[in-house]
Amino acid sequence: MLADASTLLAAAGLQPTRQRLAIVAELVREPNDVTAQELHDRLCARGPAPGLATVYRTLTRLEEAGVVDALTHHAGELCYRLCGGDHHHHFVCSSCHGVVEVGDCRLEPWLEDLADAHGFAVTGHRVELEGVCATCR
Amino acid sequence: MLADASTLLAAAGLQPTRQRLAIVAELVREPNDVTAQELHDRLCARGPAPGLATVYRTLTRLEEAGVVDALTHHAGELCYRLCGGDHHHHFVCSSCHGVVEVGDCRLEPWLEDLADAHGFAVTGHRVELEGVCATCR
DNA sequence: CTTCCTGCAAAGCATTTGCATCCAT
DNA sequence: ATGGATGCAAATGCTTTGCAGGAAG
Numbered sequence: 001m002l003a004d005a006s007t008l009l010a011a012a013g014l015q016p017t018r019q020r021l022a023i024v025a026e027l028v029r030e031p032n033d034v035t036a037q038e039l040h041d042r043l044c045a046r047g048p049a050p051g052l053a054t055v056y057r058t059l060t061r062l063e064e065a066g067v068v069d070a071l072t073h074h075a076g077e078l079c080y081r082l083c084g085g086d087h088h089h090h091f092v093c094s095s096c097h098g099v100v101e102v103g104d105c106r107l108e109p110w111l112e113d114l115a116d117a118h119g120f121a122v123t124g125h126r127v128e129l130e131g132v133c134a135t136c137r
Numbered sequence: 138m139l140a141d142a143s144t145l146l147a148a149a150g151l152q153p154t155r156q157r158l159a160i161v162a163e164l165v166r167e168p169n170d171v172t173a174q175e176l177h178d179r180l181c182a183r184g185p186a187p188g189l190a191t192v193y194r195t196l197t198r199l200e201e202a203g204v205v206d207a208l209t210h211h212a213g214e215l216c217y218r219l220c221g222g223d224h225h226h227h228f229v230c231s232s233c234h235g236v237v238e239v240g241d242c243r244l245e246p247w248l249e250d251l252a253d254a255h256g257f258a259v260t261g262h263r264v265e266l267e268g269v270c271a272t273c274r
Numbered sequence: 275c276t277t278c279c280t281g282c283a284a285a286g287c288a289t290t291t292g293c294a295t296c297c298a299t
Numbered sequence: 300a301t302g303g304a305t306g307c308a309a310a311t312g313c314t315t316t317g318c319a320g321g322a323a324g
Contacts, residue, residue: 015323017279037313051281056314072209076289077313091257100255106247111266114239119271120228128263129248134256152298154304174288188306193289213314214288 004028008082012065014058019050023058032099033071033079033090073128089126093133100133141165145219149202151195156187160195170208170216170236208236210265226263230270237270 005024009016026042027034034042036055043049050058059080062068069083073092091100111122142161146153163179164171171179173192180186187195196217199205206220210229218236228237248259 015278017322019280035313053282053315054280057279060315070212072212075207075209075215076213078212091251091255091259093257100257102251102255104247104251107244107264110241110243114228114241114266115268118228118237118239119274120230120237120268121274122228122266122268123231124267126265126267127244129251129259130261130263131252131257131259137256137258152303154297156305172288190290190307191305194304197290 008067012062012067014061019054020058022050023055027082033081035077035079091129091131093136096133096136098133145204149199149204151198156191157195159187160192164219169234170218172214172216228266228268230273231267232269232273235270
């Protein structure tokens with residue numbers, strides 16, 4: 001179940017301005033990750049849009065609040081996506097660049113073994129899978 | 138056992154110029170990952186150094202050849218480090234920023250299940266573990 | 275009113291590239 | 300000699316910031 005834009009802004013402690021509502025609404029509607037620039041482009045395509053700087057500022061605030069995730073698939077740019085809170089990883093298709101979420105993460109047992117073997121405390125992990133998706137094969 | 142600079146350059150199919158030798162020698166001497174700029178700074182501190190552009194060009198070539206790994210812990214910059222050729226992943230300490238290589242990757246069975254379930258062909262994967270290392274705890 | 279937000283343009287960084295020169299083979 | 304390598308500076312691309320005008324509580 002997806003939260004609506006104003007709820008998400010409230011959760012982040014941000015004023016629900018017209019621009020921010022548009023930005024978050026676009027995020028809600030976007031299944032894949034987007035860069036700030038892509039998000040801005042989509043907003044422009046819909047009509048009068050917030051400025052690019054506002055998009056950046058808003059995404060930064062949302063990330064600080066834990067409402068969105070910032071991912072670094074490609075060096076040199078950040079990808080954002082609403083973060084549902086549930087643990088998952090991403091499969092990126094090298095042909096169409098689509099992103100598929102993959103739940104069912106089976107790393108935990110491995111991580112526990114690692115912690116034991118190397119003596120470090122693992123607090124998080126990120127997995128990126130690369131390949132070709134069903135429609136592109 | 139660490140290979141020496143000229144061996145590594147030969148492995149990457151690059152001419153062993155004075156500049157490249159200096160760059161790789163610095164990498165050999167560096168246990169943690171470094172950005173191109175940090176590497177350049179260290180070279181400068183040692184005396185006459187290759188230009189920054191050369192450092193970038195060399196690291197890019199070395200990465201293509203699989204001699205170094207490029208990591209994206211921080212957004213907006215790449216970190217490089219010499220890497221053994223065997224399959225492994227990285228654990229990054231959030232306190233000292235040290236990097237530990239972790240072999241013993243147990244993702245394969247999971248990946249096969251995923252391929253079956255979603256119909257995509259997984260050609261590669263990358264795992265980054267975050268946490269606190271043994272000495273920093 | 276007072277504080278926070280926005281837009282625009284300029285500034286900042288990390289990285290890449292163009293081009294003339296230089297070195298290794 | 301000849302193709303690849305280097306240096307420098309300019310260009311690029313993403314992101315951040317300064318500042319003056321505007322909207323929200």
